[in-house]
Amino acid sequence: MILDRFRLDDHVAVVTGAGRGLGAAIAVAFAEAGADVVIAARSEFDLEQVAGQIADAGRRAHIVPVDLSNTDAAAALAQTAVDEFDRLDVVVNNVGGAVPRPLFDTAPKHMVDAFAFNVANAHALIVAGAKQMLATTGGGSVINVTSAVGRLPGRAYAAYGTAKAALAHYTRIAAMDLNPKIRVNGIAPGAIHTSALEIVADNDEMRSAVEKATPIHRLGEPEDIAAAAVYLASPAGAYVTGKILEVDGGIIAPNLDLPIPDL
Template sequence: MILDRFHLTDKVAIVTGGGRGIGRAIAIAYAEAGADVVVAARRPEVLEEAAAEIRARGRRALAVPTDVTRGPELDRLIEATLSSFGRLDVLVNNAGGYPPTIALGVTDEEFEASFHFNVTSALHLSRVAAPHLARTRGSILNISSAMSHLVDTGFVAYGAAKAAMNHMTRLLAHEWAPQVRVNALAVGATMTDALEAFTGYGDLLEQMAKRTPMKRLGTPEDIASAALFLASPAGSWITGKILEVDGGTVASNWPYAIPNGLEESG
């Protein structure tokens, strides 16, 4: 049966940023597909809630409080996974992000912090995980952003970091094939707690939906479905690719006109 190719029966997955939003939806989707899941994030109480949802679906769960910007904590995440489950099949580098800041306002330190959070941390964890993934012919999935290829004011630090993540995905896929597959999702605007808290709900979200060809924002489950496809045997002939999951977006749907800081000099 073709649907059997979408199963992850008895596989083991790590999902960073797995306590809420897209990461949590991916973790639950993997559990429903038969995987045991390790969720990692900074807030223990949120992680335990996600772990409880995984266990409610009949799968084992491990919550590992982790700051992905700290290399030793990433090392301990892999160690805890292997100690508890003895194998690793899927790594999802989902933790990331950075607030909008115009190019004239972002400092060198902030720019480098965005790269460290979104790119360096993902490389570090992928590098530590790769030998273990090679033993199971496993895969890595990086959660990128539509802003990696779209343009808008205020996203130079975040967008440049996600563009770097995309090409890192291609480079790692080439270097680690055929033992480990590496792909990414370029995610469009998705309804999560983080987006709602940032936009303040209401009219702004409606404007964003109107600017999206599919006339709605994404849901975490939209992203989780694509994440399951790429991690499962159904995606076993796909590596080094960036799958755009964005409601058909070809231009930024961010409705704010952010001043670029050059108006007075122009």
Template sequence: MATVLDLFRLDGRTAVVTGAGSGLGAGFAVALAEAGADVVLAARKRDRLREVAATVTELGRRALVVPTDVTDPAACEALAAAAVAEFGRVDILVNNAGVSHTAPAIREDPADYRHVVEVNLFGAYWAARACARVMGPGSSIVNVASMLGLVKSVLPQAAYASSKAGLIGLTRDLSNQWAGRKGIRVNAIAPGFVETDMIGEMSAETLGEFLRGCSLGRTATQREIDAAVLFLASPASGYITGSTLAVDGGTSGH
């Protein structure tokens, strides 16, 4: 007898994860495999992707490594084509590839600003467009935005904040275009600070300033963000589209 937990299963589905070589993206790939999906792993560095692929196959799922530069529209088209060639379908896209840059706006190099927006916003658009062309009804796109697309930052991060705010807007528009006509749901998550290597490089003072506005007063675990992605990727969120789920410990609620 089926239960509500079955709505979170992804058996027989294929998920594409960008930025899957490390950090959040690697965790998302493993979580999707744990839920039953075969996973297409995309990032620029093949070696890191192979390590994640090994974990996916240990879970009994199939993995495909596709080195991809998401800032190149043709590379994103090739990624979608490779997924279909290997697995016959694309059901889920997790747009996770992203970079950050911290600098006062007046002194920020234009090339640095452009690079952040090209990866975080343009890259998500190119990947979504490529995958939407081969996705069928019931598919799901999950864009990984940030709480800094919703609230101000302690540090000067104009490029990162604007790219993530843009990604939230892109999520609404693509959902409006594709949900009814193509049956593809498009949502986003806006994570707060997560226990990753990037946080480990941040000073305790700076992290404390960021967490001052967090109702839960702590960073998130990888698994807590994994669960949010799995929810939006799976049939469990079948009546949700065009939404951004803040997974930030209450920071954006202030």
């Protein structure tokens, strides 16, 4: 049965930024597909809620309240997965971000911090995770969550967009280094209805403008990204590596204009 290829029965995954939004949706989807999940984020309360949903799906969760701006903390999640569940099959690097700023207000430190948070931390967990995958299961899958603004130029995204573009290309490079045993892919979300986009979702005028600029004419839902993650993590995606899956409603230009005036 083709649907059996989307199963993750008895697999173990690490998902960062899993307290809410995309990370939470991915972690719960993995559990529904049969996996146990190590979930990491800053808020223990948020993680407990997600762990409850994983338990409701009949799987186990191990929560790690941690500041993932620290590369050592990110790397340690791979060992945690093996300590708790005796194996590691999937790593999802979902943590990331940077505050939008006009170009003249973007200091070199903002660029450095964005790269560290979005790329260096992912690299730390991938290296540690790949070693554990090879030692415990002989292979696995890595998924990096990038962004549509990593390929589409938009004002105020010098730090964030550049870092996400770097993560996308890192994904392609890491896939070459880890072939053929570990697949490395990315998901580039567009405008997804999470807490980060509430200011848009709750404003009828702004939401209408974003939806009108999106070919599919709606905001994305976290489950749209979670479904893509299940595909890439599971045997269904076994012939896919080094690719960025664009889950963005079909946009070919930014669909959210920030109020940055012309020079």
